[in-house]
Amino acid sequence: MMEITLDTKTPIYPIRTAAQLLGISVPTLRMYEKEGLIIPHKTDGNQRIYSEDDLERLRCIRRAINESKISINGIKTIYSLIPCWEVVKCSEEDRKICNAFQSHAQPCWTFNHPNTTCENRDCRDCEVYTEYSQCGSIKDLIKKISGIAT
Amino acid sequence: MMEITLDTKTPIYPIRTAAQLLGISVPTLRMYEKEGLIIPHKTDGNQRIYSEDDLERLRCIRRAINESKISINGIKTIYSLIPCWEVVKCSEEDRKICNAFQSHAQPCWTFNHPNTTCENRDCRDCEVYTEYSQCGSIKDLIKKISGIAT
DNA sequence: ATTAGTTGATACCCAGAAATATCAACTTTC
């Protein structure tokens, strides 16, 4: 017998397996990544590996595309509206020079953030990326920062 | 000679003229309305009339669709993220029962708001509708309500 | 070192969203 640790954050699925579990093709998964919708782990040999959390995020994205009929650029725009500055608590100086703070076309995690508190962070582990993959939670965050009890 | 008052809010263009000025067809304009992207004025005889502001809003919508490649449902979702409660300053009781406050699929002005402060308002004149037709201003509003100097 | 799977890149396909056309009934204009 062996002990199995179930950690939804641990990357375990190679791209082919992930694609099969989601019912889509491998190039589609690569496309989502290129568009900045997901940030999969990579092995030392530069191969993608997906965690259970990654799959859940992807299912959410697929629902947005197939059920809610939101285009990929639409999703990117919505992600760009996440008030990341409130999540990472960056300074006013950071915000002034941050490309993500200005953008309303691409998610913050698709930028590199030179000279900000995000500079050396791994966006993949950032709450902005992990917690706000669906519209409901994004709107809830906006409610929260406006000082409202939801 | 006659005095001409230029008021960008006054509805003057019938639908055919508006369509021509925008370079699109009449059914398309009706479609945008049915989708909840615009709220044109109507005459007593139920005919649509568009103001200069309406045209500007429509140009913005067209850019989102044609240049930014955001689908109509994407635009609706983005509009639904506008923190309207902060603009109209509705009460906690209002928010509790407000469909728009909950939704993240349709703009608030596509709901009727029974028993709230918005109930008897004309959404067409509401700042939520008039001021936040583009992503840039929406993100600016989110920044503002999080207490940030933009 | 051979087999299986991956990489990035390019070329291709097609469902369906976006836009248009068309209709009879109605409104406005002159």
Added chain:
DNA sequence: GAAAGTTGATATTTCTGGGTATCAACTAAT
């Protein structure tokens, strides 16, 4: 009151975004 324009509704067309197939070069496993 006749002509021009509009209404809502439905049917039809256009076109491209989302997805796939395929490739040679690379990585991983046994």
